[in-house]
Amino acid sequence: MTEPPFLFLPRECFQALLATLAGQGFHCKGPQLHDGSIVYAELAEASQLPRGVRDRQAPGEYRIETGADARCFAWANGAQGLKPYLFAPQEVLWQAERHADHTQFHETLPQARPIAFIGARACDLAALALQDAHFLQQDYVDPYYARRRENLFIVAVDCSHPAATCFCASTGDGPAASAGYDIALAELEEGYVARAGSARGQGVLEQLALDPASAAQQDSATRQHQQAVSAQTRRLPSRNLHDVLFAQLEHPRWEEVAERCLSCGNCTSVCPTCFCHHELEQPQLDGTRSDHVREWDSCFTQGHSYIHGIVVRSETKFRYRQWLTHKLGSWHEQYGRSGCVGCGRCLTWCPVGIDLTEEVAAICGDANE
Amino acid sequence: MNNPYLPWEAEVVERVQESDSIFTLRLRLTDPEARNHYRFVPGQFNMVYLYGVGEVAISIVSDPESEALLDHTIRAVGRVTHGLAKLQAGERVGIRGPFGRGWPMPLAEGRDVFIVTGGLGCAPVVGVINYVLARRTRFGRVCIVQGVKHAEDMIWRERYAEWSAHPDVQVLLAAEHGGVLWPWHVGLATELFDQAVIEPSRTIVMMCGPEGMMRAAARGLMQRGIAPEEIYLSMERNMQCGVGHCGHCQFGGSFICRNGPVYRYSEVRELLGVKGF
C-alpha cells in the first residue's frame, strides 16, 4: 500500500469533521476540560475542545494551565483514555430471573452506539491493541468488549506536548500515532495535518474534500514530533525485563515501595492496559431477579487474591510486586510485549507519586541508562 | 456469539453430605441440548452459580462418561459455598464450563499412576481416582498417597478402604498429628514415598494440595527417579470469569483458569509455593 497522502484540515473545519462523523451515525467523544482535568465526553461542537489548555504533570500531581493560543490538543492526557469506552468500569453481564420451578438467564449485551473517539493518543492506541489481544484474541471472546469495539472509529492526535511523566518514546509506543487509527492528526498552529489509517478514515477525509498539506506544514509536523520525542526525560528500558524482575523477587525495594504505597488501586484504574475485573451480584430486594455485574478490580485489593479463607497477597509489597512483575515481566509471555505503553498515568494519578520508572531503575538497576 | 459468561441452568439431582463441612452436589443441566454438548475431562472445573449470591469455581469429580450427571464436591468455607451447602434436591443453580485444562488421562493409560494429595483440597484428584478405577485394566499400578495435618481432617476413610480393595491399588495415609485412632503413618506424606510400589520409569504423577506440599513431593519423587515432565499438579487461585479475562488467577505467565488448573510441574516450578504469587 502506498503511503496515504497528507492532507490539511484548517482549524475552522474541525466542526466539519465532527459533522461528517455524526452524519455517518457516530456519537463523537472527545477531550474537554472538566473539574480541573482533561476528560473525554460527548463532543458535539469543536468549541467544546480544550482550547489553549496545557497540563502540567508530575508524580502525584496534575494541574491545568490555560493560555490564549488556539491549540486544542496541546496537552498530554488525563486520567482516562479509551479504556472505559470499551472495557466498561461497571456493567451488567446477565440477569438471572427466578420462577417457581426454574431459573432463567438473560444476557445483557450493551446497546452498541457507534462511537467516534476524537483525540486518542499513541499510548492509547498501543494500549487498545493490548486490550484487544486480551479480550478478543484468545480462546474466548468477550462479547461485551467486542460489541463496543466493532463500531469504534478513532481519530488520533499525535502528541505534541508530552508531560514530564510521559515515557512513550522509550517504550516505542509514541508520541506519534503509528497504527490502529482511522484518521490521525498532527496539530499545528493553523490547523491539522491529517492522514488516513483505514479505508473508513479515508472515506471521511474524502468527504471533507481537503487540500494536500504543504511541504512546510509537513515539516512543522515532523519537527514537532522530534521535539515531542526529545522532550521526554523519563524512560523505561525497552528490553524484556521478565528475567531480571523475577530474579529480584527478594529485592529490599519491594518493602521500601510498600511503605509509600497506599495500595489504593489508582495506578491500575488509570492504566490503559490493566484488565482485572471482579464479578458481583446485585439482587433485587424482592428476590425475583438478580443482576450479575462486573466492575474494574485491582491487584492491589485484598479480594483480588482471596481463595477460601486465604489472602495470597496480604501485604502491600506482594501486591506491588505482583503488579510490576506482571506488567513488565509476565506480559511478555502472555501478550508478546510489556504491558506498559509509557503513558505515565500511574505516576501522575498515584496520590503519593510513586514513579514506576524509578522503581524499575531501583529494582533492575539500569533503567534510566 | 457464544457468551462464555452466561450460565446454563442446572438442577440439583442429589445432595450428599460427605463430612461436617464437605458435601457433594450432583447436578444435571436442564437444557437437553446443553446436556448433549457438554463434555469434560477430569481436572476441569465449572463455575457454579448460586442464585442471587454469586459464582464459585468447583472441580468436577464425576465420570466424564457417566450419564450427564455432574458431581461437585464442595467444602463450605466462603459465602457462596456456605449458601450452596443449604441447597436441596430439586433446586436450581447455574453452571458455566467446563473450563481449563484437565489431567492428561490419555498419557496415563498403560502406566503406573501415582496420586499425591494433601490437606482438604483433594477434590481435583478424586475425579482421577474414580476415572482410573472405573477403567482399571487400562492402567498399571495405582498408588494413592494422602497427607493431612490432623487425623480428623481425613474424610472418606471408607472410600480409601474401597479404593485399596481394587487389584494393585495401594493407599498410603499420613497425618502430622495422628492420635489414638490413627492407625496409619504419623508424619509427612512424602515420608511414605519409599513404600510406594511403582516403577519410576513408567510412572505418571498427579498431585493436588497445598503448594509447599506439592513442591516437597515433586522433589521427593524426582529423587526417586521420576522425570519432572511426568509430574502433573492442579493449581488453585481466585477464579471469577473462568476464561482468562478477569485476571485474578494470573500466575507467572499464565492464567490458571484457562492455561491450568492442571500443569506440568516444570511449567510452574519457579513460582510454586513462593509467597505472594
Next chain:
Amino acid sequence: MRNRPRVAIHKFSSCDGCQLAFLNLGEALLTAAELVEFVHFAEAGPVAPDEKVDIAFVEGSLSTPHELERIRQVRANSTYLVTIGACATSGGVQALRNMADAGQWVAGIYAQPQYIESLATVSPIAQHVPVDLELWGCPVTSRQIVAAIRALLFGVLPVEENDKVCLECKRRQQVCVMVSKGEPCMGPVTRTGCGALCPSFGRDCYGCFGPAENPNTTALSRRFAGLGLLPEQVAQRFLFINNAAPAFHAAGLKAREDSHD
C-alpha cells in the same frame, strides 16, 4: 429463619440518621415490609423493644450504663445482630470524648451534671457483645441495608465491602481531587460503599465509612503534610467520625505526637 423474618431496629447513642436509610427506601420499604416483619422500629411506628427477632439492626454507640444493659438484652433476643453506621460500628463522633476528660466536659456544659448518667468512654457495639455483621458509614446507605436484608434472606452474609474509596471513584471517572487540586482526601485509606460521594462533588473524602482493609495511614499522613497540612490538621483528618476505629485512632495519635516534636 421463619417464613417472614422478624426485624427490630434499635437506637443507641446516635443522631437517628442511619435509621433513615430504611425510611428513605421509599417504595422498596413496602417490599421490605412484605419480606420481613418490622417488630420494633420506633421511628416508623411499631414499638416492641423486648421481642425476640431474627435480625436486630443496631444504630448508635454505647455511652450510658443503661445502654450496656440494653445491648445485652438485644443480643439475647436476636439471631443476627447487625450494626448500622459509624456510631454502632466504631463508636462514632461521640467517641472523641474517650480522648478527653468526659466528667469535666459534663461539668462544664450542664448546670446540674449529677443528672447526666454517662460512661467515661464510648464504645462500639462489638466491644460488649458479639456482632454478626457490621455496616459502615455515616450514615449507612439504603443500598447497604437492602443488600444486607436480601443476603440474609438468601441465607448468606452480604459481601464485605472493604476496598478503598479510590477504586469506586475511578470507576465513576471522577477527577482525583488530591492529585488535581491538592485536597487532603481520605479516599486512599477509607472503606468503599458511599459511591465516592464527596469526590463526585469535587470535595475530599473525610473517611466517614471508616478504614478500608490494609490502610497505609502513615504514607497518607506524610502526603497530607506534603500538601501543607500541619500535624494537628493531619490528626483531625483521622480523629473525626471514625476516630475510635483502631487504624484511624492510631494514625491520629501519631500525627499529634508529631505536633509535639
